[in-house]
Amino acid sequence: MLLLAGYSCKQKSVSPNGIESNAYDRHVELSWNPVELADKYEIYVRKEDGDYSKRAEVTDTLYLDFVNDLGKNLGLQYKIEAVLGEESRMIGEVAVETRTMTEEELLDMVQYYTFRYFWEGAEPNSGMARERIHVDGVYPQDDQNIVTAGGTGFGLFALLAGLEREWISPDEGLARFEKIVDFLANADRFHGIWSHWINGETGKVKPFGQDDDGADLVESAFLMQGLLAVREYYKQGNEREKALADKIDVLWKEMQWDWHTQGGQEVLYWHWSPNFGWQKDFAIRGYDECLITYVLAASSPTHAVSEQVYHQGWARGGAIQNESEAFGYSLPLLHNGSPDYGGPLFWAHYSYLGLNPKGLKDRYADYWEHNRNHSLINRQWCMENEAGFKGYGSDLWGLTASYSTIGYSAHRPGNDIGVISPTAALSSIPYTPKESMEVLKNLYYNYGEKTFGRYGFYDALSPEEDWYPKRYLAIDQGPIVAMIENYRSGLGWKLFMQAPEIQEGLKKLGFSISE
Structure with a gap:
C-alpha cells in the first residue's frame, strides 16, 4: 500500500446540530439529516453581519451553493429550515469560509x-x-x-x-x-x-x-x-x-x-x-x-x-x-x-x-x-x-x-x-x-x-x-x-x-x- 499524502477534500466540519459543511473556492457543500415528513428544505445565507436572504428550496438533504455572485474568499453563515406543511422547523446554522484554491x-x-x-x-x-x-x-x-x-x-x-x-x-x-x-x-x-x-x-x-x-x-x-x-x-x-x-x-x-x-x-x-x-x-x-x-x-x-x-x-x-x-x-x-x-x-x-x-x-x-x-x-x-x-x-x-x-x-x-x-x-x-x-x-x-x-x-x-x-x-x-x-x-x-x-x-x- 502506497498511502499518498496531501490535501484532503474530506475534511468537512460538523456543527453541533449535525449540519456538515465544506467550503471550496466557488461553492459550499451543506448536508444534514432528513426530517421526518418534511416537504422541502429552505436554505438561507448571510455575509458577515448582513441579514439572511433565501438562497434555495430543495427536497434533497445535500445542497451545493455556487457563490460566484457573492464574491470570493467569503465568510458566510447558513441557516437551514425544514418545511412541514404550513410550518417551518429550524434545523440549524453553520458558518463557513470560502478560499482561493491551488491547482x-x-x-x-x-x-x-x-x-x-x-x-x-x-x-x-x-x-x-x-x-x-x-x-x-x-x-x-x-x-x-x-x-x-x-x-x-x-x-x-x-x-x-x-x-x-x-x-x-x-x-x-x-x-x-x-x-x-x-x-x-x-x-x-x-x-x-x-x-x-x-x-x-x-x-x-x-x-x-x-x-x-x-x-x-x-x-x-x-x-x-x-x-x-x-x-x-x-x-x-x-x-x-x-x-x-x-x-x-x-x-x-x-x-x-x-x-x-x-x-x-x-x-x-x-x-x-x-x-x-x-x-x-x-x-x-x-x-x-x-x-x-x-x-x-x-x-x-x-x-x-x-x-x-x-x-x-x-x-x-x-x-x-x-x-x-x-x-x-x-x-x-x-x-x-x-x-x-x-x-x-x-x-x-x-x-x-x-x-x-x-x-x-x-x-x-x-x-x-x-x-x-x-x-x-x-x-x-x-x-x-x-x-x-x-x-x-x-x-x-x-x-x-x-x-x-x-x-x-x-x-x-x-x-x-x-x-x-x-x-x-x-x-x-x-x-x-x-x-x-x-x-x-x-x-x-x-x-x-x-x-x-x-x-x-x-x-x-x-x-x-x-x-x-x-x-x-x-x-x-x-x-x-x-x-x-x-x-x-x-x-x-x-x-x-x-x-x-x-x-x-x-x-x-x-x-x-x-x-
Whole structure:
C-alpha cells in the first residue's frame, strides 16, 4: 500500500446540530439529516453581519451553493429550515469560509467528488457501479439496480485512489472490494466472461441488446484490468487481504479468452451468447478502445491466445499502422472510422487506466506519443471550431462518447454536434496537463452549478444549445478519477503493470517498456 499524502477534500466540519459543511473556492457543500415528513428544505445565507436572504428550496438533504455572485474568499453563515406543511422547523446554522484554491486542491476536489459516484452512488447489494445516475432521481427503464462491468472496472481504480487518499478507511475499502468480488463470483458468467450489464440485486444478465445477452469480452477486460490492480494492492497483505487477492486470481484464471477466437481464428470476437451463439460476429480489430482486451488475452495464465491473434487480428496484419497527420500531429495508428483526426477520446483512456502508455512501444506505435497526439488533435479540432459552436476554445474542448442532445453519441472530429464531455479533457490530463487544467478551471469557475454536482462534473454540456443535463455515466466518471490519479501518483499504472502475467504478456506481444 502506497498511502499518498496531501490535501484532503474530506475534511468537512460538523456543527453541533449535525449540519456538515465544506467550503471550496466557488461553492459550499451543506448536508444534514432528513426530517421526518418534511416537504422541502429552505436554505438561507448571510455575509458577515448582513441579514439572511433565501438562497434555495430543495427536497434533497445535500445542497451545493455556487457563490460566484457573492464574491470570493467569503465568510458566510447558513441557516437551514425544514418545511412541514404550513410550518417551518429550524434545523440549524453553520458558518463557513470560502478560499482561493491551488491547482492541486482543485484536482483533489474534482477527483474526490467523482470518486463519490463509485462510493456513495454504488448499487447497495453488489457494491458495483450503477450504469447511470440521474440527479433528479429518475432512472430510465427502471434500471436503478443495473450495474456495469466495464464501469465497475474503472471504478475499482477510483476506489483504490480513495483508499490511498484516505477518503475511506482501510476497513471500508476492503469490505467494499470483498462485496464486489463475491458478487462477481456468483453473477452470471459465460466461459468465465461477464455480461455488459448485470442486475445488481440478482447477478443475472440484463441484455445490452436483442442478441447481446451473454459474454462481453471487452467490458470484462475493463473489469479485470481493475480487478488485477486490486489483487496487486492486497496480495502481500494480511490473511483477509490475501484471501481477497486469491479470489480475484480465481476469477482471472477462469476467464476463457481463447474461447473468443471461435475455435482458433486469428482474432478475438467481442460477444458470445448462450441463446444466439456468435450471431453478432463482431471481430475486435484495432484501433479503438480495446487494446487492453488483447493484452489480457495474451497474458492469461490459463486461457491465453497466441501473439498471432494480436498481430493478425487486432493489428490487421500490420494494416493498423497509419501515416495520417492532423494539425501537425501524427496519428501512428489507424482509427476505426476516423483515420484522419482520430476517434472519440475514450479510446485514449479506457485501456490505459492500468496499462501504462509511458514508454510503451511495439512495432506499430509509441503509445504515449499516440495518445498525446490523439488528445491534442481533438483539442485543436475544437479550437479551430469550423462549425462555430458557442463556448469552444482552448478552455472548452473534448469530444468523446457521452450523453448528447440527440441521445447517446460517440462525439469525435467529423461527428461533432456542439456537445463537450468533461471526461474527454479531464481523463486526458496525463497527456495534456496544462490543457486539461484549462478546461477544469473553466467548467468550475465559469459554468459552476450548470456543470458540477454531487458526483463531480456532469456527463456532457452544450453551450450552443443551452443544454446542461444533470446526468452521470459510470464509464465516463471512472476514467476521470483513475487518470487524475495516474497523473498525480501513477497509482493505477504501478499496480497493474507490476502483475507478472502482464509483464510476460507484453513481452510475448513484442512490447518494450521503458519510462
